[in-house]
Amino acid sequence: MEYGINIPESPGKRVVVIGAGFGGLNVVKGLKNAGMQIVVVDKNNYHQFQPLLYQVATSGLEPTAIAFPVRGIFKGFKNFHFLMSEVKKIEPTRNVIATEAGELSYDFLVIAAGADTNYFGIENIRHISMGLKSVPEALQLRNRIYKSMEIVSRVVDEKEKEKFLNFVVVGGGATGIELAGAVAELRRKVLPRDFPEIDFSQMKIFLLNANERLLDAFQPQTSEKTKKDLQAMGIIVMNNAKVADYRDDAVIYNNEERIYTKNVVWASGIIANVFDGIDNLGQGKRIITDKYCRVKRLDGGIYDNLYAIGDIAVIPEYVMPQVAQVAIQQAQLAVYNITHEDKIMFTYKDKGKMATIGRNKAVAEIDKKRFSGFFAWFLWLFIHLLYIIGFRSRLEVFSNWVWNYVARDQPIRSIIEIKRDET
Ligand SMILES: Cc1cc2nc3c(=O)[nH]c(=O)nc-3n(C[C@H](O)[C@H](O)[C@H](O)COP(=O)(O)OP(=O)(O)OC[C@H]3O[C@@H](n4cnc5c(N)ncnc54)[C@H](O)[C@@H]3O)c2cc1C
8 A cells, every 4th residue: 555645735834743742742732823834743643641651550540541632632723734653764954754654844843752661771671571651551561460360360389379479660760659559559459359369468569779769859858758658558669679680480680689570560761762863862862952952963063943852852951850841841942942033942940740659648849848648649639630631531530530539449450452372
């Protein structure tokens, strides 16, 4: 079959945006009335709300609650086009990108393609572990949790049972903590109701963190509080535990220490998505930009019409965390700089950071003030609800949360997958 790109020639300037994540969406919103043609190219036809992926993975939310079709988000936008295709190459000298569907020219290009899981070259881990960067991965993890329990319920060998009952979460950042906490909540109330034949006192959840403390972007007191809360939930927290390999059904860390498990979740690092044609890359393969978010060339010059924002980009003078607020604020800056002659430099307004640990438990830091417990948890829920796109999804997430809280339930527990022999 022959493909082509059916996007009409634009009488005005054409802005192509690679990626419909937090960065890309906010570029489109900002350019709504700029009189330019906007083309978003994404390999998926939806925007995914990554902060709630772990709730899909632990059966608290349906995937549709956090995945929003891009065409639906921007229906009614004039001069907006969407192309579902993977971008392979960028040719800044020709002002063209190469996609699976063909070439597309641009007047301005905004690269907002985010990042993927970094396995740091540990091939065995890449093969057997589960990442948590996308909706399909969250579904894979949800299936794995319930498949493991089904296997435990019928296996007789104690050593085999142990492998399926052990859950190892690698990574002491917000994702690792949130996931470990959510699995512990499942173990406490939800799984024992479904599997009365399993002795859940034997189910162990390990959180392996290569750094000295959890949440190392937060203040040390917050790290300590988080560790205590997780331990109180029965999670085995190990700091300074560097995972090196996975062999013979065991995670190997530090000096050949082992945890036997079939369930490994890798939440330990990210690496920017790279494109042929862009080779001025910094740490974590992030595209190096100037303070105006324009892509820097290897010879020190800049591409005037090429912007990189969000997780994929880095301004070497002030390296920022790879979080949604940076992507959103850089998108707003890129919009301004595309539409104005007088360009402005990026400065990050840190609105604070937070991580949820479990029922009624979270930590937050806003303006150097520290919060924890119920207040931080409530704040976390409120802010995440606010950022979800669309009234229907907000209502869906809210009603799920209320149900899960009141009924102490995580209702979405079906194993739905195409049959494959994984065990
Ligand atoms: C599990 C998890 C939890 C998180 N929790 C929080 C949180 O609580 N708070 C917070 O602030 N941040 C959180 N983050 C980080 C936050 O989600 C990211 O910083 C943010 O999504 C970055 O936005 P972005 O636009 O740069 O990239 P993304 O949102 O990742 O979007 C990138 C888009 O590019 C598309 N794409 C990638 N490659 C290609 C290609 N070759 N061709 C076409 N399209 C492509 C992808 O499909 C995707 O739609 C979390 C991240 C994860 C994974």
